[in-house]
Amino acid sequence: MTVAGGRPRRVLLTGWFSFLHGEVTAGDALAAEAVQEALRGAGIAYDTAWSPVFRPGALHLDDADPARYTDLVFACGPVHSRPPPDGGPSPLLALHDRFAGCRRVAVGVSVPDPDDPAVTRFDDVLPRDTAGQDTGAPDLSLRARAPSGLPLIGVVLTGGQHEYGARRRHAEAGDALTAWLGGVGAARLPMDTRLDSRDWRLPATPDELHAVLARLDVVVTTRLHGMVLALRAGIPALAVDPVEGGAKVSAQAAALGWPAVLRCEQVEAAALDRLLAWCLSAAGRERAARHTVRPAGSELLDGLLRRLAQPYG
Incomplete structure (x- = not known):
């Protein structure tokens, strides 16, 4: 496709996601995807500029x-x-200056001030909303492809447990897990088993925590109760024992017969990939579901009651 003068048409797609210090939101990325799809459908060549x-x-x-x-x-x-907080030049005015030789179109944008030079310097503005108008156009993110059904991973890590002294490898285990998680094709949800009735970001009751756990696909954790409560909800847990040589996480996994556990010395990407794939498999889900049934008895509770039944002295 060519424009006047026989020059091949090529579009540079930009947005706030293009600027070095610009904010990239999910809505921005989906709007860019919708524009890309429209350009491809129309046979128009394009490139997309992203923040480095x-x-x-x-x-x-x-x-x-x-x-x-x-x-x-x-x-x-x-x-x-408006200039950025650091006092530098306006990113949009600088964009206009640099690409002054291009036809410039804004699409799916909000226009808080129609007289702002960042607005008036566009050759055309196709807004989603404009100051003084009660309604606008549907946001472009609605036009992007449907979600692909990525797994949802709850991440429950601990940095405490100083009672293990020199055997603690919590920082190393946490760093290894988070570095690996950053490359996993999944949605990740930071969580905590700690309860707090004053902080809305934390569960106030065990039932509130269970409601979130039960909606996950898998839990990745260095906490004993991250593993146990995930299994109680029927959700597979990929557990890492953060204590060198193994401690309560390993012991609890053995007590439950739960196989998806590594000691901190064993943590590497290949092993994590293998256990995550198993946790997400039908076999992993079936194995986890066994733990939703309340045990018929308890060795610990039975022992407690026997002790309490003994006479004093």
């Missing part, structure tokens, strides 16, 4: 040659010329 902080290996604005593009599209977010 968010996507180091992608095309960045500083590397995008304005002479290569006939059009610039700015998608999603508010259009304004």
Whole structure:
């Protein structure tokens, strides 16, 4: 597809997600995906510029040659010329200056001030909402493809347990797990088994924690109760014992006959990948479901009652 003069048409897709210190939201990313799909469907060549902080290996604005593009599209977010908190130049005005030779279109944006030069310097603005208007257009993120059904992983880590002294490897285990989790194709939910009636971010009761656990696909944890309460909810747990040589997490996994456990010395990506795949399998889910049945008896409680039944003295 060409424009006047026989020049091949090529669009540079930008947004707040393109700026070095710009915020990247899920809505921004989905809006960009919707625009990309529309451009592909229309047979229009395009590139997308991403923040080097968010996507180091992608095309960045500083590397995008304005002479290569006939059009610039700015998608999603508010259009304004306010400078950033560090006092530098307005990112949008700088974008206009650098790509002044391109036709510039804003789409799916909010317009808080129609007279702002960041707005008026666009050749065309297709807003989702504008100041003074009661309604607008549906957000572009609604046009993006449907979610792919990624697994949801609850992550329950501990940095305490100083009673284990020199055997503690909690920091190393946590660092290894979080580095691995960052590359796993899943949604991740930080959690805690600690209860707090004053902090809305934490469960106030065990039932509140159970309600979240029961909706997960798997729990990754270095806590004994992260593992036990996940299994109680019928959810597979990938447990790592953060104490060198093994301690209560390993002992509890053995008591429950739960196989998806590693000692901190065994933590490596291949082993974690293997156990996660098993936890997400039908076999892993079936094995976890066995623990939703309340045990018929308890060795510990039976022992307690026997002790209490003994006479004093």
